Amino acid sequence: MKSGSVPDPPALTSALEPVRRARPPWQNADGPGCRDLAATVAGFGTFILxxxxxxxxxxxxxxxxxxxxxxxTLLLLAFGLGGLLVxxxxxxxxxxxxxxxxxWLFMTLISAGFLTGLNP
Structure with missing residues (x-):
């Protein structure tokens, strides 16, 4: 607390506490964790396989x-099922x-579209 500033009254502080803690679900305070990274890598690997x-x-x-x-089929799998999951x-x-x-994006860029059927 800064010197010379007036502290919040206890009633106001307790009333604002839930508002300060509430965050939208997409703003995780800790950021993506190992579980999120593992699930992303699993989805990536599944599509490549x-x-x-x-x-x-x-x-x-x-x-x-x-x-x-x-x-x-690959478009439907990647963007249909992937979009549904997201x-x-x-x-x-x-x-x-x-x-x-x-x-899908990785395989398309690496193979110039050959491995996803865009460039036969």
Missing amino acids: VDCVMMYAPLQMKETPSLLPQML WQIRGAWRPFGVGMMLG
């Missing part, structure tokens, strides 16, 4: 197959959905 399994056979063929079914389910599954979307 599914992507590699889905794109292995079409990319091994000598003839150029249509990658439209794989592309739509915006509707929320809670502890939110970082998992973010990790899935980041996995």
